Amino acid sequence: MLDILIKNGRYADFDRGALVYGDVGVRDGTIAAVGSVAEDARRVVDAAGKIVTTGFVDIHMHEENFAREGDRYDIALRMLRMGVTTAVAGNCGGQSQSVAEFRNCIERLGGAPCNYLLLVGYNRARRLLAGLGEHERASEAQIDLCAAHLASEIEAGASGISFGVEYDPGIEEEEIIRVIAAQRPGVFASMHYRDEGEAAIASVEEMIRIAKATGARFQISHLSSCAAMGQMEEALRLINRANEENPLLDYDTYPYNAFCTHIGSVTFDGDRFERLKAANAPILIASGAHAGKIVEDRALFDQIRAEKPSPLAVVFEMRENEIGMAVANRECGMVASDGVLMGGLGHPRAAGTFPRILAKYVREENALSMMCALKKMSVAPAGRMNLVKKTRVAPGYDADLVVFDPHAVQDRATFEQPNLPPAGFGAVIVNGRLAIMDDEVVDARAGRFIQSL
Numbered sequence: 001m002l003d004i005l006i007k008n009g010r011y012a013d014f015d016r017g018a019l020v021y022g023d024v025g026v027r028d029g030t031i032a033a034v035g036s037v038a039e040d041a042r043r044v045v046d047a048a049g050k051i052v053t054t055g056f057v058d059i060h061m062h063e064e065n066f067a068r069e070g071d072r073y074d075i076a077l078r079m080l081r082m083g084v085t086t087a088v089a090g091n092c093g094g095q096s097q098s099v100a101e102f103r104n105c106i107e108r109l110g111g112a113p114c115n116y117l118l119l120v121g122y123n124r125a126r127r128l129l130a131g132l133g134e135h136e137r138a139s140e141a142q143i144d145l146c147a148a149h150l151a152s153e154i155e156a157g158a159s160g161i162s163f164g165v166e167y168d169p170g171i172e173e174e175e176i177i178r179v180i181a182a183q184r185p186g187v188f189a190s191m192h193y194r195d196e197g198e199a200a201i202a203s204v205e206e207m208i209r210i211a212k213a214t215g216a217r218f219q220i221s222h223l224s225s226c227a228a229m230g231q232m233e234e235a236l237r238l239i240n241r242a243n244e245e246n247p248l249l250d251y252d253t254y255p256y257n258a259f260c261t262h263i264g265s266v267t268f269d270g271d272r273f274e275r276l277k278a279a280n281a282p283i284l285i286a287s288g289a290h291a292g293k294i295v296e297d298r299a300l301f302d303q304i305r306a307e308k309p310s311p312l313a314v315v316f317e318m319r320e321n322e323i324g325m326a327v328a329n330r331e332c333g334m335v336a337s338d339g340v341l342m343g344g345l346g347h348p349r350a351a352g353t354f355p356r357i358l359a360k361y362v363r364e365e366n367a368l369s370m371m372c373a374l375k376k377m378s379v380a381p382a383g384r385m386n387l388v389k390k391t392r393v394a395p396g397y398d399a400d401l402v403v404f405d406p407h408a409v410q411d412r413a414t415f416e417q418p419n420l421p422p423a424g425f426g427a428v429i430v431n432g433r434l435a436i437m438d439d440e441v442v443d444a445r446a447g448r449f450i451q452s453l
Contacts, residue, residue: 002027002041003432006403009047011393012054012374019370024052026399029432034394043434045427047403053374054393055085055400055430056354059381060190060221060252060336063089063116065096066105068309073113075341077444078351080113081421082411084337085400085430085447087114088385091221091338092192093123093164099156103449111445114430115400117385117452119162119190120153122146122179126168134266136170143175147182157451159385160188160217166195167265173206180214184453186248188385190219193226197317200227204235208242211249217384220251222338224326225259228318232325240331250384252336253326255356257318258415260286260340260347263301264310273301281317284415287342288312292416312346314415327357327376328367334384335377348418352411355422359410370406386452399432 004026010019011034025033025041033039058079064072079087090096097105099118106112126132129149130142138146150161161180165171180189191210193203203226211218220226220239227235242249261267263285276283283295285304288311295301295313304311326333335357339350354377361367368376382390389398402425409424421439428436430446 002032002039004043004045004429004434005037005039005041006045006047006052006401006427009050009052009403011052012371014375014379014392017371019051024393024401026429026432029399031393031395031397031399045403047426050403050405050426051370052393052401052403054378054382054390055402055428056083056377057381057385057387057390058084058087058337058339059219059334059384060091060338061087061089062091062094062340063096063102063118066101067097069343071105071109073444074344075339075350076113076116076447077441078339078421080428080430080435080441080444081425081439082351082354083402083404083425083428084114084354085402085428086117086382086387086390088117088119088159090119090121090158091162091190093121093162093167095119095121095124095162099153099158103157106449109445112447112449113435113444114447116447116449117159118157119160120150120158121162121164122150122171123164123168125149126171132170134168134170137172138170138175143178147179150179151183154183154453157449159452160190162190164192166192166267169194169266173210176210177213180216185215187216187453188219189214189216190221192221196226197229197231200229200231201234201238204238208238208249211242212246215248217248219384222254222259222336223251223333224253224318224323228257228322228326230319232322236325236329240329243332250332250334252334254336254338254349254353255323255327255360256347256349257320257323258314258316258347259318260312260314260349262310263313264305268305273298276315276317279317281315284314284316286312286314286347286418287345291345309342312340312342314347324361324365324367327361330372333376334381336381344419346418348411348413348415351413351419352422355409355424356411358404358406363406399429401429403427
């Protein structure tokens with residue numbers, strides 16, 4: 001007997017590049033049958049009028065900070081509600097806790113809403129182990145110390161490395177190359193660029209050089225917040241050409257025209273406030289005591305920057321048409337949320353990224369075909385992370401599945417109400433367990449910590 005039988009839907013056949021009518025049967029965490037399935041099941045999901053696809057893989061998000069927020073899930077629940085069955089955390093160099101701490105907490109809580117992979121953050125290692133400040137250069141001994149730490153965290157279960165170079169400008173290009181080269185061949189590495197806007201092209205060129213020099217599976221993080229200020233066309237031209245020569249290089253992006261980061265970070269140093277004001281790019285405080293307030297006064301801006309922990313700020317600096325260019329690029333590129341929360345507050349991308357792609361860019365604007373969008377949200381990032389068993393709706397593959405109504409799927413989170421859950425998800429299955437049914441959470445512990453190298 002099957003555990004779950006999904007009937008009457010169309011499933012995504014990525015080998016044929018088409019949606020195909022057929023049933024999908026699940027048993028013991030695995031897809032057991034696809035096509036005309038007559039076997040009985042303990043639970044039947046009617047997918048009439050709906051699409052069945054591999055679970056979405058968010059290759060760039062920021063995990064629970066269990067030390068700060070306690071033993072509870074927040075962002076992982078939002079991931080689950082928008083069809084994410086696997087999330088890659090520890091991005092931008094900012095790993096919130098060690099691999100052992102994170103892994104142990106998930107096990108202690110009896111699982112997680114979605115599967116979690118964790119990257120080891122280089123910025124965290126640089127600060128905690130080497131004691132380096134944001135602008136300080138590292139000595140050879142300090143670089144070696146950090147590289148050894150990365151290797152030990154990978155041995156403990158991390159699935160790669162992340163760098164947040166804009167946040168620690170003292171990190172040099174040769175330093176990045178050296179620490180990546182010290183890891184196992186083909187390691188996964190993601191990088192938050194050195195600078196954005198007018199400096200975006202130089203930043204993209206640096207990342208292309210690093211990818212070529214290291215042979216890593218190199219991921220350019222959230223390209224939209226780097227180059228959607230007038231530089232996207234040239235950035236994509238460079239990336240597409242580099243990807244053709246070196247397919248190990250790729251990028252991720254999210255579908256919003258505002259970025260979000262801690263207001264106390266160096267990205268807001270110097271005259272950034274004045275430059276944003278001159279460009280008519282509002283700064284919205286997204287967490288903390290001033291959440292929901294637009295900052296128009298320099299004195300208040302400085303006051304909020306001094307708060308500990310540093311609140312999240314949302315900046316409306318990017319161009320909508322260039323966001324669309326990054327999302328719809330056909331040569332390469334993946335969808336990711338870059339979701340980050342503090343005290344349950346933050347940017348709507350943490351709750352709306354994946355349904356927004358399906359609603360805005362597929363259904364409303366026809367900028368992407370359904371199959372192309374599904375590939376960017378599931379198969380491509382799963383393949384990048386070597387999660388081969390999560391790349392097909394086929395017998396023997398993992399039963400991480402999403403059932404959604406293409407006519408009703410919709411993001412509902414806004415900058416004013418970033419916590420609103422999406423609509424249109426008939427079912428989400430994680431590791432063979434029904435986790436979402438008709439947009440409601442029915443099992444928030446089906447996910448687990450996994451490592452994939």
